[in-house]
Amino acid sequence: MKIAVIGAGVAGSYLSNMLDKEGHEVTLFESNKKNSHWPVCAWGASKHMLEYFSKKAGLDFNNYIFHVGKKLKMSLPNQKTEFLDLYGLVTYNKKQWENDLLANVNVEYGINCDKKTFPKEKYDYILDCTGFHRRFLPRPKEDFVIPAYEYLVENISDIDEFHVIGYKGARGYFWYFPLSKGTGFMGAGDIDRKYFGVKEFFDSHPNAKIVKKIGRPIRLSPPKLMEPFCDNNIIGVGESIGTVFPMLGEGIIPSLLSCEIFLQVLEKSTSYNQKFNQKEYREKILNKFQYYYDVYKIVRLKMDGKLNTVKHFNLLLNMYKNMKRDEKRFGFEISFEKMRRLVNAL
Numbered sequence: 032m033k034i035a036v037i038g039a040g041v042a043g044s045y046l047s048n049m050l051d052k053e054g055h056e057v058t059l060f061e062s063n064k065k066n067s068h069w070p071v072c073a074w075g076a077s078k079h080m081l082e083y084f085s086k087k088a089g090l091d092f093n094n095y096i097f098h099v100g101k102k103l104k105m106s107l108p109n110q111k112t113e114f115l116d117l118y119g120l121v122t123y124n125k126k127q128w129e130n131d132l133l134a135n136v137n138v139e140y141g142i143n144c145d146k147k148t149f150p151k152e153k154y155d156y157i158l159d160c161t162g163f164h165r166r167f168l169p170r171p172k173e174d175f176v177i178p179a180y181e182y183l184v185e186n187i188s189d190i191d192e193f194h195v196i197g198y199k200g201a202r203g204y205f206w207y208f209p210l211s212k213g214t215g216f217m218g219a220g221d222i223d224r225k226y227f228g229v230k231e232f233f234d235s236h237p238n239a240k241i242v243k244k245i246g247r248p249i250r251l252s253p254p255k256l257m258e259p260f261c262d263n264n265i266i267g268v269g270e271s272i273g274t275v276f277p278m279l280g281e282g283i284i285p286s287l288l289s290c291e292i293f294l295q296v297l298e299k300s301t302s303y304n305q306k307f308n309q310k311e312y313r314e315k316i317l318n319k320f321q322y323y324y325d326v327y328k329i330v331r332l333k334m335d336g337k338l339n340t341v342k343h344f345n346l347l348l349n350m351y352k353n354m355k356r357d358e359k360r361f362g363f364e365i366s367f368e369k370m371r372r373l374v375n376a377l
């Protein structure tokens with residue numbers, strides 16, 4: 032098959048690698064120039080899952096790990112603090128990982144693809160991996176994004192662990208994710224654009240050196256609200272179809288999981304000499320990310336001050352059960368008691 036992949040983020044890079052290995056004729060288009068292309072992300076994700084996907088793509092994930100977390104400190108409103116035990120949450124060199132995935136792929140950098148002018152007829156499939164931009168798919172039912180930005184900072188001597196500050200009403204959070212010695216990503220996502228913690232971080236770290244400032248909104252709408260996933264020969268994969276865990280704005284692993292579903296459906300359709308089965312893809316995506324809709328509802332209710340732990344107990348229980356089942360995929364402990372305390376504290 033002749034396939035155009037639009038967007039060299041985690042979804043586009045992984046898919047291009049895998050499709051190329053399977054013998055498809057792949058061209059990846061990325062709007063950024065090669066030298067300035069930078070994965071806007073705090074580079075934190077589950078080691079277990081990245082080991083799994085790296086192996087499939089022919090990479091050794093150990094070569095990319097920066098920091099293996101042990102405990103995540105969570106500062107909460109009213110001076111409360113919680114600690115989460117970490118089971119494989121790491122930061123890794125996401126830029127290098129994605130770059131290495133593309134070692135054998137034909138990549139056209141510096142091309143900002145537009146649906147109207149893109150030669151769609153030249154390709155069997157066009158994969159919309161443009162993330163938040165969703166440049167090739169029609170408008171979804173309900174899009175909801177949270178503004179976010181971060182700094183890459185150096186010269187930080189007193190923090191060597193994951194730290195987040197949760198905002199009242201779950202309206203966002205501040206993060207510090209350590210990378211290699213003395214460097215880290217520090218930033219915040221905040222629906223109110225106040226970004227509490229960022230200025231305070233610089234005040235308390237006068238020697239911090241800013242290497243980079245980057246940002247873009249993060250999509251919190253789950254796949255259920257991001258249909259359609261396909262439009263003629265265009266197929267969306269990754270954040271463009273809402274594969275972000277809404278409570279955390281965490282999208283690396285969910286995007287890779289959506290890539291896996293795409294590849295399975297494509298392989299099956301190809302083996303029967305049939306067109307890509309869009310119906311099967313839709314069902315599998317909705318099924319895999321079904322509970323993200325409940326999590327999204329919890330987040331929106333909390334943001335609107337309407338979450339009631341008694342009335343919405345079933346929603347919370349459903350979130351807990353699904354997260355507990357996927358504990359390894361998240362990389363941190365999932366405890367109902369802590370979850371309840373966090374929801375109440377925010």
Ligand SMILES: Cc1cc2nc3c(=O)[nH]c(=O)nc-3n(C[C@H](O)[C@H](O)[C@H](O)COP(=O)(O)OP(=O)(O)OC[C@H]3O[C@@H](n4cnc5c(N)ncnc54)[C@H](O)[C@@H]3O)c2cc1C
Binds near residue numbers: 071245271
């Ligand atoms: C500040 C911030 C921090 C985050 N931190 C984390 C984290 O620590 N852990 C985590 O799991 N998730 C995190 N996320 C979310 C996660 O980064 C995304 O959900 C994930 O990267 C989505 O992957 P993707 O491949 O679908 O899209 P992206 O990674 O966004 O890739 C899309 C690519 O498409 C390109 N593109 C867009 N439009 C066009 C066009 N018209 N033509 C050509 N190319 C185009 C873009 O330049 C980009 O390279 C964070 C997000 C932000 C914004």
